[in-house]
Amino acid sequence: MKIALLGYGKMGKMIEQIALSRGHEIVLKVDANDNDYEIAKADVAIDFSVPASAYNNITNCFENNVPVISGTTGWLDKYEDAVEICNKNNGAFIYASNFSLGVNVFFQLNEYLARLMKNLAQYQVSMEEIHHTQKLDAPSGTAITLAEGIINNTSRSAWKLDAADENEIPITAKRIENVPGTHTVTYKSDVDTIDIIHTAHNREGFALGAVIAAEWIIGKQGIFNMKDVLNIG
Structure with missing residues (x-):
């Protein structure tokens, strides 16, 4: 080829x-x-x-x-x-916002979890993404895809960087030296927390x-x- x-x-x-x-x-x-x-x-x-x-x-x-x-x-x-x-x-x-095979499985897992959490109003969803300091855009395209996966399967209406309204998904973007990419989706209630995480070890x-x-x-x-x-x- x-x-x-x-x-x-x-x-x-x-x-x-x-x-x-x-x-x-x-x-x-x-x-x-x-x-x-x-x-x-x-x-x-x-x-x-x-x-x-x-x-x-x-x-x-x-x-x-x-x-x-x-x-x-x-x-x-x-x-x-x-x-x-x-x-x-x-x-x-x-x-694709991310071609990693593992990330694309993670996208599917994220959508499935969102459907499970759809009617559990006691859980608040949030996201965090961490990338290397050379990455200038924030949030990452991968984080946006994850947020869209949640929006398409729940009553959430939008995502927003950092502070968000009640019906929006807050995304925290961090830039740390030599981090290829870590994405965390969190559902938190008063009694427990559910996290799913994808961590890239290299590019x-x-x-x-x-x-x-x-x-x-x-x-x-x-x-x-x-x-x-x-x-x-």
């Missing part, structure tokens, strides 16, 4: 290592300021770029019949536009999941997610 890496930072380099170890070829490495590149020589593109570049990178792939795996956050105000262009060109697209799990998603999407058309890749949910 010939892979284009759109974004060649820490994640791009780790994806490269894993892709090569699985017998794939890296045919293109695109940095943030690169605008002139031949995407059509790739079988699939993996986008871990920057918000300012992601939309153009992704839609350029669709227009050249190259399926895309994207984990870039901060550009999702244009997500529906990207989906429209993908469908218009009969393309294939997976966006390798994120990169492996992206490569597995790229392997899966070859030959497909449409908009997919990691539930489709893992056949869960």
Whole structure:
């Protein structure tokens, strides 16, 4: 499989290592300021770029019949536009806030727990996410996905960073040196507390999941997610 890496930072380099170890070829490495590149020589593109570049990178792939795996956050105000262009060109697209296989199982566990807790009004739900100090956006895309999973399965109406109203989910975002990512969902009452926690030990799990998603999407058309890749949910 010939892979284009759109974004060649820490994640791009780790994806490269894993892709090569699985017998794939890296045919293109695109940095943030690169605008002139031949995407059509790739079988699939993996986008871990920057918000300012992601939309153009992704839609350029669709227009050249190259399926895309994207984990870039901060550009999702244009997500529906990207989906429209993908469908218009009969393309294939997976966006995920987190490609880790374990995190995607955690997403499912979070939704299941939310349904169990839906009618237990004595429990207040909150979330905490911890990432390395180089991560600038807060809360993380993973935390937002977790919050949306709760909102979609309970009467909670929204999430909010730090202080929140009664019907909102408060999210605390911490930045600590050398922490790849820890996410905790807490249900607390006067008598007990229920926590579910996912702790990443390194970035390798994120990169492996992206490569597995790229392997899966070859030959497909449409908009997919990691539930489709893992056949869960």
